[in-house]
């Protein structure tokens with residue numbers, strides 16, 4: 025059974041799955057070069073990723089069984105939003121205020137916006153499908169969080185798991201809880217978007233001068249430099265847990281306005297009434313990180329207890345998806361909860377993962393007998409994007425007029441260059457799906473120089489507080505990262521931090537954060553053989569089984585996709601070498617060295 029999955033909103037994308045396996049998945053931003061491409065705005069619908077996944081998988085009307093959209097049916101969404109406002113909130117002043125609020129977005133939201141918005145989205149996707157001759161194929165609609173939950177559970181390879189989703193908001197919800205049992209996803213709880221920890225984190229990101237919905241990772245990195253104790257009590261006045269429920273105190277008591285849309289940020293700032301004045305950005309960041317970790321772990325722990333009682337198990341596996349779980353520190357805290365055996369975070373945990381999640385949800389709905397084989401469906405890798413032929417690469421190199429040579433054993437040469445302290449951009453095979461570069465679109469460097477974070481980020485025109493992430497040989501990972509034994513699976517995808525061992529602190533200071541953690545990618549030969557061989561070559565020369573892996577992109581741009589993107593970023597970033605497929609490309613500076621070497 026073949027299913028095309030589409031997500032059309034912020035960070036849109038398309039995926040094709042067959043019999044529960046993802047054949048191809050691409051976020052539109054990689055092809056349009058618009059970061060977090062939003063298909064419902066002037067960015068335009070995700071036509072490029074749609075055409076690309078169809079082309080890559082030879083999918084057409086003939087072999088497509090269903091089309092799955094991560095869009096809630098409009099009437100259902102409208103009912104949910106009204107129910108949450110009138111029944112869940114039970115706060116007269118708030119409801120009254122909301123109805124007569126001057127916030128345009130909110131007025132629309134309350135009166136007709138949910139219905140209108142999702143109906144509009146469905147119409148737009150239908151037009152998109154018609155343009156590629158896929159109209160008339162049965163369409164499956166589902167809630168945003170159903171797609172998030174399906175993405176994590178149906179790729180975990182676990183028959184039994186607690187499945188949690190948390191994000192800013194999607195289809196009226198900011199989170200959900202499911203029990204994954206023998207292939208069934210049983211819903212047990214949901215979090216209304218009126219109490220979204222993700223949107224609260226967005227607001228603080230904005231307050232600190234960064235772009236909400238984009239720069240949250242910087243706040244997570246900055247947090248390690250601050251003292252959470254200085255600000256956490258202030259945060260508790262705005263956001264806290266009411267038992268096991270997220271509770272937006274800010275909206276209820278101070279602002280009486282739940283939905284911190286961007287249009288409300290100035291008013292939210294007024295509502296905080298200068299309480300953050302005098303605190304350093306690092307302390308403000310540390311506080312929001314701490315309250316987010318505290319609330320999320322309290323919530324997961326509560327549901328974990330109920331799940332264990334329900335199943336009779338003594339420990340549980342936890343699957344996670346949604347933007348909040350792009351926070352690698354929160355993921356570490358969840359993994360450390362008593363009773364958690366292992367965690368798995370869907371590698372495209374943000375909304376770029378919804379196209380796959382939607383398709384998976386539809387597959388198990390229409391093919392229930394496949395639930396028997398769920399343990400065989402563990403996600404093997406995320407190299408699910410496009411790849412380019414040698415001929416296409418040569419054409420790009422010639423167009424750019426670059427000096428290059430063909431190297432038979434390019435992996436060994438890259439290892440040698442890294443050992444000499446060179447910066448090498450690596451472009452090889454199929455592009456990664458999800459926000460992390462995992463060796464096929466990565467910039468590599470030795471892990472011994474802690475100043476690399478400053479100068480390389482400057483060259484790439486980036487500002488980051490989190491150090492670069494390490495790629496490490498899988499066979500050595502237990503000597504580098506503490507308590508990684510049960511969580512090697514999420515570490516394949518750089519989705520969680522671990523405390524580093526003294527050996528790591530001493531030998532690889534460039535990848536260890538000020539709080540002593542790192543977010544590794546552990547590399548196996550059967551998953552990415554070429555990348556594994558680069559690590560082996562580097563290890564042979566230096567004795568180190570780790571190097572720096574940062575995504576191959578320039579400031580604020582999506583990760584490179586095509587050879588042309590790679591060449592452009594290589595030149596703008598003034599990197600030493602570009603190793604593209606088996607070609608070693610020299611920069612102006614290294615061109616001279618290559619002549620003197622030979």
Ligand SMILES: [Fe+2]
Pocket residue numbers: 168172191192193194346347374375
């Ligand atoms: Fe989401």
